[in-house]
Amino acid sequence: xxFSEAECRQARHDFPSLKRTxxxxxxxxLDGPGGTQVPQQVIDAVSDYYQRxxxxxxxxxxxxxxxxxxxxQARETMAAFLGxxxxxxxxxxxxxxTLNFALSHALGRALTPGDEVVITQLDxxxxxxxxxxxxxxxxxxxxxAVQPDATLDPESLARQIGASTRLxxxxxxxxxxxxxxxxxxxxxxxxxxxxxxxVDAVHYAPHFPLDVAALDPDFLLxxxxxxxxxxxxVLYARPGLLEQLETDRLRCQHGEAPYRIETGTLNFAxxxxxxxxxxxxxSWGNGADLRTRLVRAxxxxxxxxxxxxxxxxxxxxxxxxxxxxxxxFDSQRRAPTVSITIDGVHPRxxxxxxxxxxxxxxxGHFYAVRPIEVLGLAERGGVxxxxxxxxNTRSEIERLLEAVEALAA
Numbered sequence: 001x002x003f004s005e006a007e008c009r010q011a012r013h014d015f016p017s018l019k020r021t022x023x024x025x026x027x028x029x030l031d032g033p034g035g036t037q038v039p040q041q042v043i044d045a046v047s048d049y050y051q052r053x054x055x056x057x058x059x060x061x062x063x064x065x066x067x068x069x070x071x072x073q074a075r076e077t078m079a080a081f082l083g084x085x086x087x088x089x090x091x092x093x094x095x096x097x098t099l100n101f102a103l104s105h106a107l108g109r110a111l112t113p114g115d116e117v118v119i120t121q122l123d124x125x126x127x128x129x130x131x132x133x134x135x136x137x138x139x140x141x142x143x144x145a146v147q148p149d150a151t152l153d154p155e156s157l158a159r160q161i162g163a164s165t166r167l168x169x170x171x172x173x174x175x176x177x178x179x180x181x182x183x184x185x186x187x188x189x190x191x192x193x194x195x196x197x198x199v200d201a202v203h204y205a206p207h208f209p210l211d212v213a214a215l216d217p218d219f220l221l222x223x224x225x226x227x228x229x230x231x232x233x234v235l236y237a238r239p240g241l242l243e244q245l246e247t248d249r250l251r252c253q254h255g256e257a258p259y260r261i262e263t264g265t266l267n268f269a270x271x272x273x274x275x276x277x278x279x280x281x282x283s284w285g286n287g288a289d290l291r292t293r294l295v296r297a298x299x300x301x302x303x304x305x306x307x308x309x310x311x312x313x314x315x316x317x318x319x320x321x322x323x324x325x326x327x328x329f330d331s332q333r334r335a336p337t338v339s340i341t342i343d344g345v346h347p348r349x350x351x352x353x354x355x356x357x358x359x360x361x362x363x364g365h366f367y368a369v370r371p372i373e374v375l376g377l378a379e380r381g382g383v384x385x386x387x388x389x390x391x392n393t394r395s396e397i398e399r400l401l402e403a404v405e406a407l408a409a
Contacts, residue, residue, distance in 0.1 A: 003284060003300035005394060011284070012391050014039040025358030028396040032389035033175045033203060033337055034362050035225045038277075042229055045276035049269040056265060067268050074275035075258065080290045081278045082220065082236050083211035091242070091258040092266050092274075093233040096202050096223045097126040102261050103219060103235070104130035106245035107167060107196065113138025116164040118195075120157075121146040121374050122179065123171040125367045127200035127221075131169050140164075146371050150177035150326040157182075158189060165195045172204035176368035176385065177326030178309075178337035180204065187216055196241075202226055206389070207305060207335050209298040212236050228390075229277030230270035235261065284390075302336075305388040308397050309336030312386060315401040316340050321408040325375065325383055336388035342408050347381045350407055354384075357403050359396075361386050 012018050017037045020027040029037055049070070055063035057071065075087035084090060093099035111117075117131050121143050132141055145156040152170075161168060168190040173180045183199055190197040196218040201210060205222040212220055218241055224232040235258075242257035249255075249263060282290055285297030310329040316322050321343040327334055342350055347363035354361055364382040365372040372378050386400065 003297075003304040003390070005304075007284070008304060008391060008393055011039075012393075014041065014280070015391055016040060016043070018391060022358040023356060027358045027360060028392070028399065029360050029389070030386050030392065030396065030400060031360055031362040032206065032226070032392075033366065033385065033387035036206065036228050036389050037391065038230070038273075039228055039280050041280045042273045042276045046230060046269045046273040049272040054269070057268070070272055070275070071266065071268065074271045077275045077278045077290065078234055081205075081210065081281075081294055082222075082234075083209070083213050083291070084236055085213060086239070088257055089212075089236055089239060091235040091237065091261050092271055093235065093262065094267070095231060095233040096200070096221045097130075097233070099221055099233045099235045099261070100126055100198075100200075101130045101133075102248055102263065103198065103221075103245075104134060106247040106261065108134045108137055108139070109246045111137060111139050111166055114140065114164065115166045116140045116142055116162070118142050118144060118157075118160045118165055118168045120144040120152055120170055120181075121370050122150065122152055122174050122177075122181070123169070123368070123370070124175050124200060124202065125369055126202070127169050127171055127198070128370060131167070139166075143370075144170075146374050148375070149179075149328075150174060150371060150375065151179045152181050154182060154185060157186060161189045161193060161195065163193055165190070165193050167196045167198060169198040169200070171200040171202075173201075173207070173335045173337075174326070174368065174371065175203040175337070176366050176371055176383065177339055178335040179327050180208075180333040180335060183215060183217070203335060203337070207298075207302050208333075209295040224270075224274035224277055227277060228280060230267075230273040232267060232270045232274045234274070237261075301390045305336040305390065305392070306334070308392055308394060309334075309338055309386075309388045311394070312388075312397050312401065313338045315397075316404060319405055319408050322404065325377070337385065338387075339383035339385045340404070341377070341380060341383055342404070345407055347384045350384050350404075353407060354400070354403055357399070359400055359403055361400075 053063040053066040075090040206227040220236040282293040285293035287293040351363040
């Protein structure tokens with residue numbers, strides 16, 4: 001059954017923070033890309049871990065054994081979320097950026113001067129900065145061009161990937177403009193030259209079902225706090241790959257996957273919360289197994305989010321003085337994220353005035369610095385970003401449109 005406005009309103013009761021008000025207005029959280037709100041089920045899972053079995057891993061006593069079992073179950077749950085065949089392909093870390101730096105350190109040790117890495121102008125810096133650092137090792141880093149509609153140029157992608165390419169790093173969806181990239185094309189081009197493919201799915205994972213088995217990346221990263229969980233980074237690695245890498249690790253650390261890239265003690269309470277977030281999403285779907293419920297829930301929730309984002313997109317597109325950035329809502333797949341600029345209004349001033357009305361949006365570059373620069377938006381203070389999540393309602397979009405129209409006038 002589709003995730004309707006009625007289901008949305010039902011779901012809102014699960015999120016304690018949605019009860020807040022600002023200046024006697026309900027606080028509308030309209031920037032899911034910066035981090036979603038958290039349902040009570042996730043809060044309870046984190047609290048339960050601390051109350052009942054808080055311990056380090058690998059011990060002989062009961063709470064340590066329970067921690068070990070919880071982490072294994074969390075890996076299984078996240079594998080179902082990503083469509084991975086085994087829990088052994090799921091590693092956890094502090095966040096996506098930290099995991100990606102660890103990955104770049106490990107992959108970089110196998111590269112030599114003259115080897116090439118391909119990144120894109122559209123990506124978040126978390127999937128650019130770690131690879132740009134490899135220039136210190138004599139690695140040549142090449143960029144795929146972004147087009148005026150904030151989509152990647154497929155011809156540029158094909159040109160940049162060649163015989164010397166050893167790695168391609170690409171975002172699945174832009175956190176600044178909602179563009180969904182042709183990762184299957186990147187996979188084919190990378191495979192043809194024997195290069196690894198690293199996919200940043202941080203902005204894609206909250207809105208679409210993921211299937212790493214079908215997509216076949218070498219590595220894929222995402223962040224649980226973007227899909228209703230705590231701050232935990234998640235890394236999928238194709239079977240056998242982690243064991244081939246010289247990761248940063250202590251000699252007492254397990255040398256096999258998924259532990260090989262996990263440095264230090266993990267944040268077990270947050271991992272329990274991340275597992276609860278995936279289970280919460282699955283509770284909105286039907287099916288005999290967790291994976292089926294997740295896919296159906298993500299499809300239905302995604303349709304709800306897309307409908308609201310499209311309504312906002314069409315509303316601001318019709319407003320004089322407002323420029324909408326990014327691809328349109330046509331046949332192209334698009335995340336429910338819309339960025340605008342308003343003539344004569346600095347994005348930070350707009351965000352502050354909307355905040356006074358209980359409308360929480362973000363402004364600036366959102367760590368997607370490069371596309372903001374390339375599109376000539378940096379000197380204007382970036383853009384005003386709205387990102388839709390499962391708990392957003394049509395009435396919130398109507399409030400927002402009225403407020404943006406007043407700013408534009």
